[in-house]
Each structure stands twice: as structure tokens, then as C-alpha cells.
Amino acid sequence: MEESLSEELSLGNDQAEDRSRAQLSRPAVGRLSLYFRELHRLREAGTETINSRTLGQLVNVSAAILRRDLSTIGTSGRRGVGYDVEELLEQIGKVLGSGQRWEVVLIGAGSLGDALLRYRGFSRLGFTLTTAFDVNPARIGTVVGGVPIHDAAEMQARLSAQPPHLAILAIPAAQAAEVANQLVSLGVSGLLNFAPVTLKLGSKVAVVNVDLASELQRLAFAVQTQ
Numbered sequence: 435m436e437e438s439l440s441e442e443l444s445l446g447n448d449q450a451e452d453r454s455r456a457q458l459s460r461p462a463v464g465r466l467s468l469y470f471r472e473l474h475r476l477r478e479a480g481t482e483t484i485n486s487r488t489l490g491q492l493v494n495v496s497a498a499i500l501r502r503d504l505s506t507i508g509t510s511g512r513r514g515v516g517y518d519v520e521e522l523l524e525q526i527g528k529v530l531g532s533g534q535r536w537e538v539v540l541i542g543a544g545s546l547g548d549a550l551l552r553y554r555g556f557s558r559l560g561f562t563l564t565t566a567f568d569v570n571p572a573r574i575g576t577v578v579g580g581v582p583i584h585d586a587a588e589m590q591a592r593l594s595a596q597p598p599h600l601a602i603l604a605i606p607a608a609q610a611a612e613v614a615n616q617l618v619s620l621g622v623s624g625l626l627n628f629a630p631v632t633l634k635l636g637s638k639v640a641v642v643n644v645d646l647a648s649e650l651q652r653l654a655f656a657v658q659t660q
């Protein structure tokens with residue numbers, strides 16, 4: 435039973451979505467993404483409703499935190515029923531921007547870039563990897579996962595007419611700042627940065643850093659403090 439969930443699930447308008455985005459902390463956005471992934475799986479398995487305790491258990495989050503996250507984005511469950519999976523997917527998707535298509539370019543088609551180009555999970559969430567760029571002649575002119583790899587020297591010429599929304603940086607740290615600045619000047623509005631370096635790009639661009647070594651460090655710390 436959902437004790438504190440009495441209102442009908444309500445879907446917000448654009449303004450409400452903007453407001454909820456502004457209120458969400460970074461960890462909360464991460465959790466929403468996990469709920470979204472789990473809800474997708476549940477929908478595929480034919481589940482129509484779910485309560486906060488069960489969904490929370492699936493992603494290892496307490497029911498109270500999950501309810502708070504979902505209430506921040508303007509949704510609440512129905513007493514005795516829980517959340518409508520389809521509506522929840524729609525609302526979380528809107529807030530996370532998964533309802534729209536995002537064009538993404540990849541810079542650096544080395545080991546990591548190659549794996550990303552082959553990954554099939556992006557398109558399900560609205561991300562389309564359109565093009566990749568590299569400086570290595572052995573990579574230029576090849577196609578990986580259906581995505582053509584072009585010479586990085588052609589980046590400006592190829593992207594300036596219609597800049598992609600987002601870019602993934604999978605290049606060595608020493609090149610990352612210069613390439614990131616180039617992408618920002620072309621109009622790219624978000625960067626997923628795998629290079630282990632802090633980018634200082636101003637407020638016009640959103641940056642998410644993925645540092646797997648730091649994550650391992652966090653894990654090692656967590657193991658030691660268990």
C-alpha cells in the first residue's frame with residue numbers, strides 16, 4: 435500500500451517540466467534515468483502499474499526517495515494502485531528529454547569510441563549517433579556500427595551548417611580542451627566527456643564527465659567503508 439500517495443498521477447505542462455528540471459539535483463537525475471530504464475523493462479514485460487516500494491527495490495532506492503523524486507517532476511501515484519507505468523515513462527522521458535531526438539557526434543573512434551559506435555542502446559532513448567571524427571588515417575573513411583568516421587580536420591566544414599545537439603569526447607586528455615572549444619564554437623550544446631580532464635567551457639554548454647577510473651576509486655572507497 436502507498437501511504438503517502440493520494441493524488442491522481444498528474445502530467446505537467448512545459449512550464450512545469452522546466453520548473454521540475456531546475457529543482458532536480460544531479461543524483462536525482464541519475465535516479466530518474468534508472469527508473470526510466472527499469473520502467474521500460476517492466477512495460478516490455480507487460481506490467482501496467484507499479485508501487486513505489488517495488489520500483490525502488492528494483493533500482494536500490496528507498497520508496498521515500500523515489501516518491502520524492504517523482505513528486506518533484508509532478509507525478510504521484512494512486513493509493514492502493516501505485517504508478518501507471520506508461521504515464522510515468524512518458525513524464526520521466528519528457529523531463530529527461532528522451533521524448534525528442536538528439537543528434538550526437540563522436541570525437542575519437544579509438545578503443546572506447548569503437549565500443550560506443552557499436553552500442554545499440556542509445557537510439558532507444560532518442561540519441562542518434564550520426565557521425566564520428568578521428569585523426570587516425572587508419573580509422574578515417576571506415577564505417578563502424580553504421581556510422582561513418584571522417585577526418586577531424588573536416589569537423590568544422592561538416593558540422594557548421596547543422597551542428598549536432600551533443601558530442602561525445604573519447605579522445606586523449608591532451609586534445610580534449612581544444613576540441614571541446616571547437617565544438618562549442620560550432621554550436622554544440624552538450625558534451626559527454628570521457629577524457630580524464632576538467633573542461634572549462636563557460637555556462638553556454640552542459641558537460642557531463644564520465645571518469646571510469648574515479649568511479650572505481652569511489653567503489654573501492656565504498657567497499658572499504660562497508
Ligand SMILES: NC(=O)c1ccc[n+]([C@@H]2O[C@H](COP(=O)([O-])OP(=O)(O)OC[C@H]3O[C@@H](n4cnc5c(N)ncnc54)[C@H](O)[C@@H]3O)[C@@H](O)[C@H]2O)c1
Pocket residue numbers: 541542543544545546547567568569570573586603604605606607609613628629630645646647
Ligand atoms: N578505453 C577505456 O576503457 C577508457 C576508460 C575510461 C576513459 N577513457 C578515456 O577515453 C579517451 C579515449 O580512450 P581510448 O581508450 O579510446 O583511447 P584510444 O587511444 O584508443 O582512442 C583515442 C582516439 O582519439 C583519436 N584522436 C586523437 N586526437 C584527436 C582529435 N584531435 N580529434 C579526433 N580524434 C582524435 C585517436 O586517433 C584515437 O583513435 C581517453 O581520454 C581515455 O583516457 C578510456
